Amino acid sequence: MSExxxxxxxxxxxxxxxxxxxxxxxxxxxxxxxxSKDAGPMKWGGRGLEExxxxxxxxxxxxxxxxxxxKVTLNMNDSNAFQNNLSQYLQGTPDDGFDWQAGYRMQxxxxxxxxxxxxxxxxxxxxxxxxxxxxxxxxxxxxxxxLPTSWYPWGLxxxxxxxxxxGLDPENIATWDDFMKMLEATKKKGLIGYALGDKGGxxxxxxxxxxxxxxNGYQFHVDLLAGREKWTDAKVAEVFKYFEMMIPYMxxxxxxxxxxxxxxxxxxxxxxxxxxGSWFSGDFKTLSQADYDDLWIVPFxxxxxxxxxxxxxxxxxxxxxAANGENPEGGKALVQWLASKEGMQARLDSGNTFTxxxxxxxxxxxxxxxxxxxxxxGEAKYITQFLDxxxxxxxxxxxxxxxxxxxxxxxxxxxxxxxxxxEQWDALPAL
Amino acid sequence: MTTTATNTPxxxxxxxxxxxxxxxxxxxxxxxxxxxxxxxxxAIGTIGLSFTFWTGxxxxxxxxxxxxxxxxxxxxxPVFWDAIWHNIIWLLWFGLIATPLGILLAYQIDxxxxxxxxxxxxxxxxxxxSLAVTGIIWNFMLQPGGFVQGIMGRDISNxxxxxxxxxxxxxxxxxxxxxxxxxxxxxxxxxxxKSVDPSLKEAAAIxxxxxxxxxxKVILPxxxxxxxxxxxITVIDSLRAFDIVYMIYGSSTGWPILGILVFQNIxxxxxxxxxxxxxxxxxxxxxxxxxxxxxxxxTEDVK
Numbered sequence: 001m002s003e004x005x006x007x008x009x010x011x012x013x014x015x016x017x018x019x020x021x022x023x024x025x026x027x028x029x030x031x032x033x034x035x036s037k038d039a040g041p042m043k044w045g046g047r048g049l050e051e052x053x054x055x056x057x058x059x060x061x062x063x064x065x066x067x068x069x070x071k072v073t074l075n076m077n078d079s080n081a082f083q084n085n086l087s088q089y090l091q092g093t094p095d096d097g098f099d100w101q102a103g104y105r106m107q108x109x110x111x112x113x114x115x116x117x118x119x120x121x122x123x124x125x126x127x128x129x130x131x132x133x134x135x136x137x138x139x140x141x142x143x144x145x146x147l148p149t150s151w152y153p154w155g156l157x158x159x160x161x162x163x164x165x166x167g168l169d170p171e172n173i174a175t176w177d178d179f180m181k182m183l184e185a186t187k188k189k190g191l192i193g194y195a196l197g198d199k200g201g202x203x204x205x206x207x208x209x210x211x212x213x214x215x216n217g218y219q220f221h222v223d224l225l226a227g228r229e230k231w232t233d234a235k236v237a238e239v240f241k242y243f244e245m246m247i248p249y250m251x252x253x254x255x256x257x258x259x260x261x262x263x264x265x266x267x268x269x270x271x272x273x274x275x276x277g278s279w280f281s282g283d284f285k286t287l288s289q290a291d292y293d294d295l296w297i298v299p300f301x302x303x304x305x306x307x308x309x310x311x312x313x314x315x316x317x318x319x320x321x322a323a324n325g326e327n328p329e330g331g332k333a334l335v336q337w338l339a340s341k342e343g344m345q346a347r348l349d350s351g352n353t354f355t356x357x358x359x360x361x362x363x364x365x366x367x368x369x370x371x372x373x374x375x376x377x378g379e380a381k382y383i384t385q386f387l388d389x390x391x392x393x394x395x396x397x398x399x400x401x402x403x404x405x406x407x408x409x410x411x412x413x414x415x416x417x418x419x420x421x422x423e424q425w426d427a428l429p430a431l
Numbered sequence: 432m433t434t435t436a437t438n439t440p441x442x443x444x445x446x447x448x449x450x451x452x453x454x455x456x457x458x459x460x461x462x463x464x465x466x467x468x469x470x471x472x473x474a475i476g477t478i479g480l481s482f483t484f485w486t487g488x489x490x491x492x493x494x495x496x497x498x499x500x501x502x503x504x505x506x507x508x509p510v511f512w513d514a515i516w517h518n519i520i521w522l523l524w525f526g527l528i529a530t531p532l533g534i535l536l537a538y539q540i541d542x543x544x545x546x547x548x549x550x551x552x553x554x555x556x557x558x559x560x561s562l563a564v565t566g567i568i569w570n571f572m573l574q575p576g577g578f579v580q581g582i583m584g585r586d587i588s589n590x591x592x593x594x595x596x597x598x599x600x601x602x603x604x605x606x607x608x609x610x611x612x613x614x615x616x617x618x619x620x621x622x623x624x625k626s627v628d629p630s631l632k633e634a635a636a637i638x639x640x641x642x643x644x645x646x647x648k649v650i651l652p653x654x655x656x657x658x659x660x661x662x663x664i665t666v667i668d669s670l671r672a673f674d675i676v677y678m679i680y681g682s683s684t685g686w687p688i689l690g691i692l693v694f695q696n697i698x699x700x701x702x703x704x705x706x707x708x709x710x711x712x713x714x715x716x717x718x719x720x721x722x723x724x725x726x727x728x729x730t731e732d733v734k
Binding site for chain 1: 597
């Protein structure tokens with residue numbers, strides 16, 4: 001992909017940029033800033049082997065090479081495997097810059113000294129981000145170790161055509177009762193009302209998060225995940241009471257399928273709605289523009305009027321620089337470009353369906369689905385990351401995941417399950 | 432070698448030249464060094480780690496934890512007991528059903544029943560596939576939208592729950608594992624049977640022994656070394672089971688077994704000491720059969 005860029009002089013790069021019509025106003029300033037650092041060849045560890053993901057990574061890497069004349073080698077990884085192996089990856093010979101997540105997950109590796117301080121990048125382009133993003137990118141020592149690139153909402157996804165056929169309008173669901181009526185109507189037409197998969201153990205956390213936030217509010221949710229509230233609280237049992245009401249409208253093989261199974265149910269018009277992060281929309285677009293145009297997202301309906309629809313899981317994705325990489329300076333130059341307005345524009349231009357985390361991003365090029373994602377996130381007063389990013393790693397997947405799976409299997413056992421969750425939280429070693 | 436050594440021990444020892452000694456110590460020493468470095472050092476390290484709290488990154492962060500990780504596993508982790516239960520079912524299934532079936536097959540094939548060549552190759556084919564590949568194949572076959580659901584006329588919107596159905600998934604997984612295990616045991620046993628002196632069987636037949644009596648009183652005792660190896664393989668394979676389950680469920684605890692718990696904790700970050708403790712428990716369970724196995728193979732070598 002990048003071989004021909006190797007021997008290019010800066011002049012030809014400039015010419016190429018101009019002729020290629022990148023349309024980046026700040027392209028030349030970036031050129032000088034990166035060129036002066038003598039960044040050298042660098043490596044970028046990308047996550048996600050789905051076609052849509054590989055596609056935008058390649059496009060952005062190419063745009064970086066075109067803009068700076070520096071060669072970047074892109075190494076794409078399976079998303080789950082990458083996450084599982086991150087400790088080993090960072091202690092070995094990591095890529096210089098790599099895709100990662102804000103908040104607790106960044107914090108842990110920053111505390112261990114495995115991430116490179118990128119405060120200098122924040123000094124240069126920090127003005128392009130909201131203050132809350134800077135907080136999410138800052139570790140315990142007050143320095144930044146993360147650059148946000150994109151964020152996406154967790155909400156009810158559905159196909160407009162299916163809902164029109166059913167005579168339903170999910171955009172105007174005001175209450176839980178309306179929501180149940182919608183599920184009932186979908187089921188009556190022979191479709192799955194609420195598609196859910198939980199084979200991976202994390203998928204159903206999205207439903208738990210939103211129910212807890214809707215019923216008990218943001219503060220309780222955050223406190224529960226931080227251990228300041230108890231899982232044995234009647235308020236948590238209440239959440240699962242609502243969860244249980246949805247089970248009759250789910251597919252009968254929730255524990256057989258993972259998020260891919262959910263996506264396929266929606267793709268093949270077998271279900272009404274499903275709770276998922278909008279990141280999967282790229283797969284719709286890969287399949288066909290018509291499928292993508294048919295996809296829509298709305299916030300999960302209100303349950304408790306006290307909290308309305310004030311909270312949403314909207315995880316921030318972005319980049320870190322590995323401390324053990326061969327070229328940390330190059331890594332910084334890379335993440336600076338990727339997170340900058342220009343880099344994000346190149347990503348959006350490649351057809352990526354995420355929404356930019358960059359303040360200054362020109363949203364006029366957004367398609368209706370991206371605009372809707374922004375609207376859904378913009379409506380919420382409180383932003384949470386996601387259960388497995390908002391609590392201890394040795395709690396989310398080893399404890400909460402099997403607990404929710406057990407609940408889906410035997411909803412009647414919920415009190416016993418919650419007692420066990422609390423016991424397991426109490427038994428965790430102090431950090 | 433044993434016989435020569437006992438006949439002329441003194442002379443043998445003297446006949447080693449300096450060069451011989453150097454060569455010998457290199458041949459023994461280098462593999463031993465590698466073995467200690469690659470097997471025993473990590474093993475002892477894992478055992479040590481299981482008694483600590485550690486994030487798995489900076490050595491200076493290690494804190495002594497005593498038996499707390501084990502205490503946490505035994506008293507505070509219900510999924511551990513699910514995993515032990517699954518390993519026990521696996522062991523019982525292999526020991527009482529799959530392994531005897533493999534032996535029965537080997538015996539029948541050795542008797543050259545009609546079509547024995549066909550059966551032999553049919554049961555042998557799964558053995559050449561690794562367990563991971565076996566898991567992938569069966570996952571494709573049984574998943575929603577897969578082949579089996581397809582011939583039952585089920586699409587992804589109305590599939591039969593298989594891997595997520597706790598009434599049947601255990602038996603489905605054990606069935607998949609047996610698909611390979613039966614052929615493996617058959618192969619081992621068949622090679623053993625081929626070396627049994629046919630005159631023994633003839634003698635038993637002349638004495639008027641029935642088929643079952645011949646098998647029990649003549650074949651089985653002659654096959655003792657093979658029997659022990661098969662028992663040990665059955666036990667160890669049941670305890671260390673991992674590949675098939677991982678291919679189907681990933682590192683989530685969809686169908687917990689010890690191997691998955693080790694992996695889930697070690698790969699997740701921040702829980703490596705608990706993963707190490709699981710590994711030590713698994714090791715403790717395996718070590719008995721392993722010693723029996725090694726002892727048997729050593730005695731055989733000496734013979």
